[in-house]
């Protein structure tokens with residue numbers, strides 16, 4: 466019998482809870498990119514189709530699953546799925562232990578109720594409006610580690626890398 470993979474959401478979120486102003490990622494933070502690449506290297510990913518299109522040149526050793534409502538969509542890299550449940554089933558059949566949900570807001574919203582872990586980069590910047598990340602309530606979430614960095618010459622905003630587990 467296959468075991469359900471762990472579902473981890475990985476996101477960079479503004480101080481007021483937003484991931485985007487509608488198009489693209491609203492900051493340029495090399496330190497967060499290193500964190501993201503290191504956490505997801507070689508992993509199975511789940512992305513909404515819009516985010517997949519934005520990240521298409523970026524996949525290397527990843528297996529991307531693309532969330533779409535279009536049953537005819539065939540992605541150039543990876544596989545299409547019509548639901549989070551289908552992504553979990555595919556990964557379980559392949560013996561994968563963890564899937565990383567990489568956004569955007571639609572994918573986070575759909576995956577959040579099933580998530581076991583949240584890797585959140587808290588960006589020290591207010592956006593005021595945009596696409597929101599789901600609210601992290603404690604409980605059921607528990608902060609297990611957090612690492613803070615100040616802004617520097619290459620990273621215009623301070624950031625904290627937080628790891629939450631479902632209690």
Ligand SMILES: NC(=O)c1ccc[n+]([C@@H]2O[C@H](COP(=O)([O-])OP(=O)(O)OC[C@H]3O[C@@H](n4cnc5c(N)ncnc54)[C@H](OP(=O)(O)O)[C@@H]3O)[C@@H](O)[C@H]2O)c1
Nearest residue numbers: 476477484485489513514515516533534568569570571572
């Ligand atoms: N700050 C961060 O960490 C971060 C991370 C990732 C992305 N982002 C940003 O987030 C924004 C994109 O977010 P988004 O919400 O607009 O798009 P998204 O979640 O990337 O993708 C939306 C697409 O997902 C599919 N979808 C939505 N609901 C579905 C459902 N119930 N069942 C099956 N498929 C479904 C649809 O694809 P079809 O149209 O093909 O049906 C829809 O167009 C971009 O600005 C991106 O840069 C930020």
